[in-house]
Amino acid sequence: MRVFLAAFPLDRTRVVVVGAGEPALAKLRLFLTSPADLVWFTPEGAPPALERSRGAPEPIPRTPDAGDLAGARLVFIGLADETEAARLAALARAAGAQVNVVDRPALSDFQTPAMIDRDQVVVGIATGGTAPILARDLRSRIEAVLPAALGPLARLAGELRATVKATVPDFLARRRFWERAFRGPAADLVADGRPAEARREMLRLLNLATPEQGVVHIVGAGPGDPELLTLKALRVLQDADVIIHDRLVPEAVLERARRDARRLHVGKTRGDHSVPQDQIERMMIDEARAGHRVVRLKGGDPFVFGRGGEELAALRAAGVQAFVVPGVTAALACAASAGLPLTHRDHAQAVTLVTAQPRPGGPDADWSVLGAANHTVAVYMGAGLADRVAERLQAAGRAGSTPVAVVENGTRPDQRVLTGRLDGLCGLVRDARLTGPAMLFIGEVAALAVADAVPRREAAA
Known part of the structure; x- marks a missing residue:
């Protein structure tokens, strides 16, 4: 994690915005419906009244001084003059505020995330200032699936929180109660604009809240x-x-x-x-x-x-x-990731999943039935026993020229795919110096696997 999102309570919090251009106005709009003490300075001139958002504070048409910034928790500066913006940022920082200089991450203490505002519920998406358009795009996608009633639902939960804690002292039982409340009819009633009925439903659930069986x-x-x-x-x-x-x-x-x-x-x-x-x-x-x-x-x-x-x-x-x-399962995933079909009309009419490591003292796989041609054998836990796997398959009638593929760390970023022949399987595994989990695939379809020209972990280095 390279960015940490902190939640600042805004009750009785002084927020200062400096600037009158769109970057500053965008920050101003974030706080218009909040309980913050919002102050707006416009040293470059205030925008026309028609361009001001409803509920915006009266602009103060001058540059703030140290006294104006005293007690501020958050200061947003949206000025075209970078030198002046840097001076004001230093002044605000000296007053104990956290500073955001719009579109200038190097001058800022924090970046403003792309936010989804549902009153009591706020979701933020941050990229550390490196890709704000990506953050906004993600916000749009997430916002589309979040119900508008999240805020009222959270507000109702806040009103009942002390009652729930007193009624249900068991922590796990409380968690179960809230899960039922947020996922059941109570949430639907809030979404339908019936908060009184939603409260009654939550209280009904509360009377039934008991520790659940594991x-x-x-x-x-x-x-x-x-x-x-x-x-x-x-x-x-x-x-x-x-x-x-x-x-x-x-x-x-x-x-x-x-x-x-x-x-x-x-x-x-x-x-x-x-x-x-x-x-x-x-x-x-x-x-x-x-x-x-x-x-x-x-x-x-x-x-x-x-x-x-x-x-x-x-x-x-x-x-x-x-x-x-x-x-x-690994056989399906590793084969797909390597482009290796486990069955194929021309090459394999059957596939068998087998482990090379049976239970200690237990019976081994019946290798005699695995030696037929046009048959894919997917071997789990076989890398350390590649010599025995090759020996037993050849003893069962499988040709030494049968294609094989080894897939290490299948589907992961450090996946490797190695190909060869059954009579060279032991050397293929030995030379690969495998460190991760690997699947062995033996059969005609292994020739279709896409082997790495350069091992992935070496290419990444």
Whole structure:
């Protein structure tokens, strides 16, 4: 984050605007409906009365002095003379104000974000002054989907806040109450211009507010690109109180969660299970029994080599309510990102997803059925066992010349795609010096993958 948006309460706040051109008038208009003490200086001459916004203060046709700026919290300067603007900025700063010199970021303490004003609710979009037109464009898009009744709804919530806190001392129960209030009939009644009925609906909900039972959502995070999260995954992620996530879930996905949600990292690597599976299951059960909404977040799809089935069984056995939200599994995403079709009318009439690392002591995959031609084999967790994968497929009848593709960090900015032959798979993986998760694809369709001419991470450097 390169820009921090702070919210200044405007009650009894002195705001000074200097200038009469459109840049200054635009700042002036921001505060016309606010409770701020708004003062307007026009040293270059005041605009005609017809050009002044309704409710604007009477312009003071002179340059402000130190006494005029004393006590000001925010000062906006929109003057054509840069030297004079810089002098006034220094004077305002000396008086303790935060200063914005319009269209001159180097002279400013802050930039004004593009704002959506819904009275009690204000949304700001900032680019640090680098792309104001982009911020305005984003504002227009967001404004189109925000209901006009947000302000009255927030005002009603403010009126009831103390009552809710006194009636529902449990923090989680209060949160659930507000979620129901903001998402249910009360919000619709406010939007319909019926605030008295909306208040009665909120009070009715308040009488029913009790601590809820916890729940667990086992969620597929997809291969790493946060835009591949499903809408349902995003919704439950943003509602979660606790997120228990794997190593393969990138920060870009976790950033889509609510910022105050607790995050518990239980990631595993080959040979290093820092948190054993039974402890993960116990953690999920304990958090749900504490009344929390838990998201068990897994890379890819939880039911494709993700041990989601084991976790679901453990939750059901403990009597914990649980739901599964599927994700885009790595085979589909990595293949698509590399331009590699898993099936093709000319090259592959079947596809098999297989793991190269079976359960310790458990049965291995039946490689003898994977050796047929015109058959795509997508191998999970196979990079470290590439030699064994190649050996067993060739023993099953697959030709050494069969095309292969290795996709590392599929769908992410540092994705790499490498191509070769089955009899050279081990060397291909070894020479690539893989550091991220990788999928192996074996079959005629692998020849269609678009390999990197230069590895992406090297090209980016």
